Amino acid sequence: MTSQTTEDLRRRNLSRVLTLLHEEGARSRAELTREVGLSRSTMAGVVAELIGLGLVTESTPALTGGAGRPSGVVRLAEDVVAVAVNPEVDAVHVGLVGLGGRVVKHVRIETPDTEVATVVGLAAATVRGMLAGDSARVLGLGLAIPGQVRIGDGVVRQATHLGWSEVPIVDEVTKATGLRSWAANAATLAMRAESRFGAGKGVADLVYLIGGASGVGGGAVVAGQLLTGAAGYAGEFGHTVVRPGGARCHCGAAGCLEAEVDQATLLAAVGLDAADAGRLGRELTERLAGRGDEDPDSALAGLVEELAGLLAVAVRNAVNVLNPQAIVLSGFLAALRDAAPVDLVGDAVASIREGVEVRDAALGEEQLMIGAAELVWAELLADPAGFLLGG
Amino acid sequence: MTSQTTEDLRRRNLSRVLTLLHEEGARSRAELTREVGLSRSTMAGVVAELIGLGLVTESTPALTGGAGRPSGVVRLAEDVVAVAVNPEVDAVHVGLVGLGGRVVKHVRIETPDTEVATVVGLAAATVRGMLAGDSARVLGLGLAIPGQVRIGDGVVRQATHLGWSEVPIVDEVTKATGLRSWAANAATLAMRAESRFGAGKGVADLVYLIGGASGVGGGAVVAGQLLTGAAGYAGEFGHTVVRPGGARCHCGAAGCLEAEVDQATLLAAVGLDAADAGRLGRELTERLAGRGDEDPDSALAGLVEELAGLLAVAVRNAVNVLNPQAIVLSGFLAALRDAAPVDLVGDAVASIREGVEVRDAALGEEQLMIGAAELVWAELLADPAGFLLGG
Numbered sequence: 001m002t003s004q005t006t007e008d009l010r011r012r013n014l015s016r017v018l019t020l021l022h023e024e025g026a027r028s029r030a031e032l033t034r035e036v037g038l039s040r041s042t043m044a045g046v047v048a049e050l051i052g053l054g055l056v057t058e059s060t061p062a063l064t065g066g067a068g069r070p071s072g073v074v075r076l077a078e079d080v081v082a083v084a085v086n087p088e089v090d091a092v093h094v095g096l097v098g099l100g101g102r103v104v105k106h107v108r109i110e111t112p113d114t115e116v117a118t119v120v121g122l123a124a125a126t127v128r129g130m131l132a133g134d135s136a137r138v139l140g141l142g143l144a145i146p147g148q149v150r151i152g153d154g155v156v157r158q159a160t161h162l163g164w165s166e167v168p169i170v171d172e173v174t175k176a177t178g179l180r181s182w183a184a185n186a187a188t189l190a191m192r193a194e195s196r197f198g199a200g201k202g203v204a205d206l207v208y209l210i211g212g213a214s215g216v217g218g219g220a221v222v223a224g225q226l227l228t229g230a231a232g233y234a235g236e237f238g239h240t241v242v243r244p245g246g247a248r249c250h251c252g253a254a255g256c257l258e259a260e261v262d263q264a265t266l267l268a269a270v271g272l273d274a275a276d277a278g279r280l281g282r283e284l285t286e287r288l289a290g291r292g293d294e295d296p297d298s299a300l301a302g303l304v305e306e307l308a309g310l311l312a313v314a315v316r317n318a319v320n321v322l323n324p325q326a327i328v329l330s331g332f333l334a335a336l337r338d339a340a341p342v343d344l345v346g347d348a349v350a351s352i353r354e355g356v357e358v359r360d361a362a363l364g365e366e367q368l369m370i371g372a373a374e375l376v377w378a379e380l381l382a383d384p385a386g387f388l389l390g391g
Numbered sequence: 392m393t394s395q396t397t398e399d400l401r402r403r404n405l406s407r408v409l410t411l412l413h414e415e416g417a418r419s420r421a422e423l424t425r426e427v428g429l430s431r432s433t434m435a436g437v438v439a440e441l442i443g444l445g446l447v448t449e450s451t452p453a454l455t456g457g458a459g460r461p462s463g464v465v466r467l468a469e470d471v472v473a474v475a476v477n478p479e480v481d482a483v484h485v486g487l488v489g490l491g492g493r494v495v496k497h498v499r500i501e502t503p504d505t506e507v508a509t510v511v512g513l514a515a516a517t518v519r520g521m522l523a524g525d526s527a528r529v530l531g532l533g534l535a536i537p538g539q540v541r542i543g544d545g546v547v548r549q550a551t552h553l554g555w556s557e558v559p560i561v562d563e564v565t566k567a568t569g570l571r572s573w574a575a576n577a578a579t580l581a582m583r584a585e586s587r588f589g590a591g592k593g594v595a596d597l598v599y600l601i602g603g604a605s606g607v608g609g610g611a612v613v614a615g616q617l618l619t620g621a622a623g624y625a626g627e628f629g630h631t632v633v634r635p636g637g638a639r640c641h642c643g644a645a646g647c648l649e650a651e652v653d654q655a656t657l658l659a660a661v662g663l664d665a666a667d668a669g670r671l672g673r674e675l676t677e678r679l680a681g682r683g684d685e686d687p688d689s690a691l692a693g694l695v696e697e698l699a700g701l702l703a704v705a706v707r708n709a710v711n712v713l714n715p716q717a718i719v720l721s722g723f724l725a726a727l728r729d730a731a732p733v734d735l736v737g738d739a740v741a742s743i744r745e746g747v748e749v750r751d752a753a754l755g756e757e758q759l760m761i762g763a764a765e766l767v768w769a770e771l772l773a774d775p776a777g778f779l780l781g782g
Contacts, residue, residue: 230714241632244634244635252738320627320631322625323621348644350643351541352622
């Protein structure tokens with residue numbers, strides 16, 4: 001073997017072991033050795049190097065009376081974090097997320113406007129505040145943007161809800177925070193979080209739809225790989241047509257899922273504020289069943305059925321085109337589905353729909369923080385030593 | 392290196408060289424050496440082995456007065472063929488296709504019915520007839536089926552236009568012909584042909600839509616890989632919704648592209664028979680322009696615009712979800728697009744549509760023969776010696 005090959009192998013082993021710990025959590029060195037399929041001595045070297053890089057710790061094995069060498073438990077280092085930033089129409093979310101998708105801190109800062117300078121300034125100030133007096137070791141910053149982000153340079157092409165167009169957000173944020181930064185579409189990052197740690201874990205062909213204040217987004221995993229498309233804009237299920245010639249959409253077209261099925265309509269129907277969107281599901285279910293001595297709300301039932309029918313058009317199209325194993329719904333789309341007695345995949349082609357399962361997302365409000373941090377972790381996991389040592 | 396690794400490397404080199412010749416055509420040994428990046432002596436061994444397997448030939452180099460060793464031209468062997476079979480609603484197409492996607496023979500056999508036994512019997516008889524007295528070396532048989540075919544065992548789950556359900560077609564055809572056989576959805580095979588040799592060549596993110604007598608099918612290439620979905624049924628763009636609550640479709644749902652935009656309607660509008668579908672494009676264009684001293688046909692113009700508008704809904708959805716570099720249209724969908732003054736991607740999200748090009752398919756009626764043969768060539772190319780020697 002050439003030394004190049006040895007070096008490749010070493011890098012790959014570091015990557016595989018750290019990725020396994022990131023995805024599956026702490027385990028004994030003996031288990032790691034078995035699962036990754038390395039020799040005991042090679043694994044000892046890999047773990048020692050990861051400890052040296054400050055990425056994992058290994059507990060001293062307890063003394064046992066049994067035979068064989070006891071094996072220490074290898075864990076992800078708790079002080080290693082990524083910053084996660086998610087600008088929305090009315091607020092900026094900022095968080096610290098550890099390896100393994102562990103959310104350490106998460107705040108929502110209301111913003112007077114969505115000007116780029118305002119948002120970047122608020123985010124940078126919040127990050128400084130979060131890190132003041134904190135011993136965390138920050139490895140980078142991930143941005144979840146509600147809009148189209150170009151792969152490669154992290155330029156926001158369009159984020160219509162923020163009023164952004166052609167914004168070099170990665171450059172701006174790097175300048176303001178001094179942190180290495182990456183950006184991607186928020187919905188695809190939420191999907192990455194669910195795909196790695198939540199309702200889509202282990203699913204090789206997955207469709208994900210998320211609905212929130214900023215509309216409907218989505219993403220897909222195809223044959224185990226994130227669907228990006230030619231330039232990184234794939235997965236805009238929110239802009240698939242559910243009613244040709246229907247409501248005018250932010251994107252300029254008409255009848256898009258996002259224009260026809262929106263959170264504000266549902267919130268208004270049950271008298272909730274945007275800040276209470278998290279209670280939408282329970283509120284819908286209770287009103288449709290009839291609360292206390294109230295009658296079931298039949299007008300609401302009609303609205304829910306109509307919107308669920310429109311959602312079903314988008315879901316059916318996604319199923320027929322992508323033949324996924326699972327559809328994961330998040331945000332108000334999950335609330336809508338839970339409240340509506342509609343089979344979202346009932347109209348898909350028979351042999352395609354038989355294998356598909358519709359599920360609610362599992363990670364709740366932390367999806368986007370976890371997903372944004374994945375941008376940093378993806379870089380680290382690909383080459384842990386190279387990332388940290390710049391090698 | 393272990394001998395396992397050496398064996399892997401040898402197999403990979405055979406595969407790479409034969410694949411290059413299959414995709415790009417004949418070239419000198421010197422060019423092959425450069426393009427594949429092997430040493431001259433390794434390439435000499437690879438070419439010798441491919442010659443030994445009867446898969447390529449090498450011409451004797453012409454004597455030249457110049458310096459350096461002259462290099463012979465390496466070509467695909469002309470006698471190596473795959474059988475291609477494509478059952479349709481009214482006929483069975485049978486062909487012989489050489490390596491490199493070269494169609495050697497192709498006949499269309501009208502069939503009294505689409506019973507499995509009838510179709511298999513006709514196909515087997517035609518193959519025997521084609522091969523009688525022919526010195527071709529047949530390596531296998533590929534079936535292009537207008538319906539959902541399960542990857543793995545080649546069972547046709549549903550082919551509604553043929554009236555087939557749960558048909559183990561690969562077993563049936565293998566029994567009837569004695570040839571190793573593979574089957575897949577016809578539209579995805581047509582796309583594989585266009586992707587490898589036609590309008591989609593070199594396009595890593597591609598959407599393909601084909602319209603014919605058996606409806607509308609499609610397929611996609613995602614990040615350079617064929618989109619299959621979890622079970623092999625992906626790409627059913629013909630069953631995406633273009634008019635919710637619209638015309639009843641064979642699939643059981645309503646408003647599918649295939650139910651709303653069909654070849655028969657267009658043929659009837661211009662007075663053509665199904666057998667003359669190839670003339671549809673010219674006929675539409677001439678009538679819309681006004682032929683001789685006829686006025687332009689304004690009723691036809693209305694129909695064409697309506698159908699193109701419905702096609703645009705499906706195309707817009709595909710573009711917004713898959714962010715392709717190119718959309719390739721084939722069959723009557725290409726004729727429709729050429730005749731209609733409609734921008735099929737005009738309503739897609741701005742940053743997504745800017746990079747996309749809409750093209751007509753390039754391989755014409757041989758698409759399906761070439762695509763069906765690709766099923767055999769994919770097996771051969773992955774491991775040429777193993778395929779032929781059963782090793």
